[in-house]
Amino acid sequence: MQSISRRTCLKSLGAASGALFLPKPLPAAGPSAPVSLALCKTYVESGLRPVMERMFDQLGRLGRLVAGKTVAIKINLTGSPSYRLGHFPAELAHWTHPAVIGTTVHLLGKAGARRIRLLESGWNTAEPIEEYMLQGGWDPRDLLNAADRVEMENTNYLGAAKKYSRFVTPKGGHMFQAYDLNHSYQDCDVFVSIAKLKEHATAGVTLSMKNCFGITPCTIYGDGAGVDEPSIYPRGGRGPIHSGSRQPSKSSPSENDPNSPREGGYRVPRVVADLVAARPIHLAIIDGIDTMTRGEGPWIGGVRHVKAGVLIAGTNCVTTDAVGTAVMGFDPMADRGKAPFERCDSTLRLAEELGVGTRDLKQIDVLGTPIAKARFDFRNPPA
Amino acid sequence: MRWPTSPAEYWNRPESLALLSGTPINCIVLSPGSAEAERQPLIERAIKMGMVVVGESDIPWVNQSGIPPSSKEPFIALSKAVWPSVRAFGRGDGSSAGPTGNAWIDSNGWLVRLARERAPGKPVWLTCVPPAKADMLRPESYTMAVADAAAYGARWIVSLDDGLSAGVARGDSRAQDTWKRLTSSIAFFERHSGWTTFSTVANLGVLSDFAGENESFACEVLNLCARRHQLHRILLKRRAATDSYDGLAAIVYADRTPPENVLWEKLLAFAEAGGLLVAPTAWRSLVSGGTVSEYPRHSVFTAGKGRIAIATKPPTDAYLLAADTQLILSRGHDLLRVWNGGSLNVHVTASKDGRQGLVQVLNYASRPPEHQASVQLKERYGSARLLRIEGGEEEMTMVPAKTGIELHLPAFPVYAAIELTK
Numbered sequence: 001m002q003s004i005s006r007r008t009c010l011k012s013l014g015a016a017s018g019a020l021f022l023p024k025p026l027p028a029a030g031p032s033a034p035v036s037l038a039l040c041k042t043y044v045e046s047g048l049r050p051v052m053e054r055m056f057d058q059l060g061r062l063g064r065l066v067a068g069k070t071v072a073i074k075i076n077l078t079g080s081p082s083y084r085l086g087h088f089p090a091e092l093a094h095w096t097h098p099a100v101i102g103t104t105v106h107l108l109g110k111a112g113a114r115r116i117r118l119l120e121s122g123w124n125t126a127e128p129i130e131e132y133m134l135q136g137g138w139d140p141r142d143l144l145n146a147a148d149r150v151e152m153e154n155t156n157y158l159g160a161a162k163k164y165s166r167f168v169t170p171k172g173g174h175m176f177q178a179y180d181l182n183h184s185y186q187d188c189d190v191f192v193s194i195a196k197l198k199e200h201a202t203a204g205v206t207l208s209m210k211n212c213f214g215i216t217p218c219t220i221y222g223d224g225a226g227v228d229e230p231s232i233y234p235r236g237g238r239g240p241i242h243s244g245s246r247q248p249s250k251s252s253p254s255e256n257d258p259n260s261p262r263e264g265g266y267r268v269p270r271v272v273a274d275l276v277a278a279r280p281i282h283l284a285i286i287d288g289i290d291t292m293t294r295g296e297g298p299w300i301g302g303v304r305h306v307k308a309g310v311l312i313a314g315t316n317c318v319t320t321d322a323v324g325t326a327v328m329g330f331d332p333m334a335d336r337g338k339a340p341f342e343r344c345d346s347t348l349r350l351a352e353e354l355g356v357g358t359r360d361l362k363q364i365d366v367l368g369t370p371i372a373k374a375r376f377d378f379r380n381p382p383a
Numbered sequence: 384m385r386w387p388t389s390p391a392e393y394w395n396r397p398e399s400l401a402l403l404s405g406t407p408i409n410c411i412v413l414s415p416g417s418a419e420a421e422r423q424p425l426i427e428r429a430i431k432m433g434m435v436v437v438g439e440s441d442i443p444w445v446n447q448s449g450i451p452p453s454s455k456e457p458f459i460a461l462s463k464a465v466w467p468s469v470r471a472f473g474r475g476d477g478s479s480a481g482p483t484g485n486a487w488i489d490s491n492g493w494l495v496r497l498a499r500e501r502a503p504g505k506p507v508w509l510t511c512v513p514p515a516k517a518d519m520l521r522p523e524s525y526t527m528a529v530a531d532a533a534a535y536g537a538r539w540i541v542s543l544d545d546g547l548s549a550g551v552a553r554g555d556s557r558a559q560d561t562w563k564r565l566t567s568s569i570a571f572f573e574r575h576s577g578w579t580t581f582s583t584v585a586n587l588g589v590l591s592d593f594a595g596e597n598e599s600f601a602c603e604v605l606n607l608c609a610r611r612h613q614l615h616r617i618l619l620k621r622r623a624a625t626d627s628y629d630g631l632a633a634i635v636y637a638d639r640t641p642p643e644n645v646l647w648e649k650l651l652a653f654a655e656a657g658g659l660l661v662a663p664t665a666w667r668s669l670v671s672g673g674t675v676s677e678y679p680r681h682s683v684f685t686a687g688k689g690r691i692a693i694a695t696k697p698p699t700d701a702y703l704l705a706a707d708t709q710l711i712l713s714r715g716h717d718l719l720r721v722w723n724g725g726s727l728n729v730h731v732t733a734s735k736d737g738r739q740g741l742v743q744v745l746n747y748a749s750r751p752p753e754h755q756a757s758v759q760l761k762e763r764y765g766s767a768r769l770l771r772i773e774g775g776e777e778e779m780t781m782v783p784a785k786t787g788i789e790l791h792l793p794a795f796p797v798y799a800a801i802e803l804t805k
Binding site: 082083084085086087126127131134135137138139232233298301 | 679710713714715717720721722723724725753754755757759784785786789791
């Protein structure tokens with residue numbers, strides 16, 4: 001529980017800025033919640049759906065989590081939709097695959113979810129996510145029709161609401177004591193992160209937690225953010241978070257320590273840890289059926305497409321990402337200087353420090369396929 | 384070809400015309416002020432070889448807006464063309480700015496297309512001279528100058544940079560290679576001259592008089608629609624009475640002033656029949672009925688079965704207007720999608736009976752891209768064949784897409800064409 005004086009202070013901050021200051025979201029599952037790991041080599045429904053059904057059953061049935069609830073799902077459509085890794089469609093390299101998203105939506109609907117909202121902050125745009133998907137060669141109707149009452153929203157700006165929603169970071173946060181986000185991240189009962197199993201040039205790995213880096217609107221945290229107030233539309237990327245070149249719009253909390261290192265490997269993992277502590281993830285899913293190595297998108301040199309053939313799911317994002325990191329051939333206990341965190345601090349450790357979950361595999365129950373059987377060496381992938 | 388003047392001791396000699404043997408070049412343009420007496424033997428030899436010799440000052444140069452509706456000239460010679468190339472955006476260090484890598488492209492595609500609309504059936508020449516450089520330009524730059532004109536149905540008046548004209552004169556092997564590749568590029572398009580009879584494939588019309596106070600903005604809309612790979616037709620206001628808008632899903636009216644009554648009635652009928660009309664702010668008073676939906680820079684009203692999108696403020700950014708049009712129409716209507724096409728322009732045409740299609744891809748970076756490009760066409764075809772301007776052909780696999788087909792382009796430096804057959 002926060003002290004009254006701090007709560008009052010933050011409330012007045014929220015009132016002064018115009019952000020909607022709201023109570024903390026419901027917490028995610030316990031810090032050592034089990035993780036389901038499965039081998040899966042196909043996105044074809046007949047092969048994919050039974051695997052995902054089994055995984056969700058192993059985690060304790062979706063109905064308990066979502067029945068009668070509004071579920072928000074942050075998907076990963078990073079980068080411009082017109083960018084591909086060679087000829088590989090984005091969903092086979094750096095985007096979460098629509099089949100994984102669609103199957104999740106379908107199963108959530110079957111489990112009784114009242115309303116399902118697909119969220120993403122489209123790069124450099126406020127256009128509807130449906131249009132973003134069309135540009136990427138998808139048919140958004142495949143997802144909109146996967147269950148009843150499915151919607152999409154671009155969360156890279158204010159969107160449909162009148163105010164941003166303020167999320168307070170527990171323990172004061174590593175970088176920011178609070179973040180102002182699109183209303184969609186508040187207007188839900190259950191929050192799901194569907195990520196791709198990838199390395200990341202700045203943060204080492206990008207899994208269910210780093211997927212949430214994209215919940216920050218660029219109207220406040222981006223290159224083109226307004227100085228005093230959020231800009232109306234997003235422009236550019238989140239360079240300021242990486243480099244610390246400027247603070248967010250003044251209407252939002254500035255960083256805790258303006259003298260902190262101006263280096264992406266320091267800043268990005270801390271912001272990610274803050275975000276998943278402030279906006280807990282109730283269900284983390286990682287698509288590693290087809291993916292890429294050496295980076296998070298085709299704009300990183302030396303990346304290549306691989307078929308890791310795995311799916312990972314859990315009700316705690318730290319434990320899920322710890323298993324994902326291990327499946328990639330890395331040690332989830334590694335930190336700066338050791339793969340995959342050669343040039344950065346460990347998001348897993350930083351989230352652990354905020355009490356989000358444990359990265360210690362000895363404390364994590366891995367259900368389904370053992371890690372050793374699912375391991376895919378991202379640094380030395382098969383030819 | 385604009386005949387070089389330097390070094391004069393080479394280029395003034397009749398023997399220099401041997402360079403043109405076996406090439407499609409059959410006309411030489413002499414610069415004004417050249418010493419006529421010294422060049423007389425050259426001129427006589429050229430005429431004897433069956434060449435046309437013309438002084439540059441005798442050519443009836445026009446800019447695009449100066450092309451008269453019924454020009455009596457046998458050809459259209461465009462004076463203000465740019466040297467086709469790419470300028471990288473980014474942090475000034477030559478790198479692209481993050482995960483999009485947008486590039487600014489200098490292309491004459493829109494200029495040629497507009498000229499051909501203004502003077503249908505007339506050959507179009509265009510002149511652009513190579514940028515001044517310390518060394519001779521790469522052969523790819525010349526291939527691009529040829530292709531950037533020819534892909535859209537024009538001919539570039541060949542102009543050599545100083546380095547190349549000097550290199551040719553001294554028999555430099557690199558210069559000879561460049562010359563050979565330049566002329567074989569011209570020959571490629573001469574072999575496929577039938578392509579110029581194909582019509583533009585498009586479902587967006589850009590309507591303007593492209594002249595006077597409207598010229599700059601409307602022409603830029605054409606240029607930037609091409610950069611966004613939005614397939615579009617050029618609709619001349621003066622032909623509104625006779626032009627058909629069949630097959631168009633949207634028309635963007637790029638002029639500031641409202642249209643005359645006859646055109647307004649026609650555009651309204653287009654919208655009411657199901658089309659999207661994107662119109663400037665001044666039209667608000669012409670539209671009745673409540674707002675259907677708001678977009679960042681347009682209010683969209685219903686009109687019969689279609690819609691009219693009125694700009695909330697006078698558009699000043701042609702790129703945003705093109706982008707807004709595509710968004711309001713919806714990308715579900717895209718006839719073409721391009722991936723990894725940051726430095727590409729793509730021109731799609733089809734035979735009049737629709738049985739043959741042609742996709743011409745121009746790579747302004749003039750070197751194979753880091754990630755190979757793919758194109759998706761909404762139209763389905765039975766077979767696809769890639770033709771390289773350097774020579775060589777190969778059958779292409781058509782990958783079924785959600786709508787239409789996808790074609791995965793191999794790496795190519797400057798230009799490739801895909802012939803499609805149903």
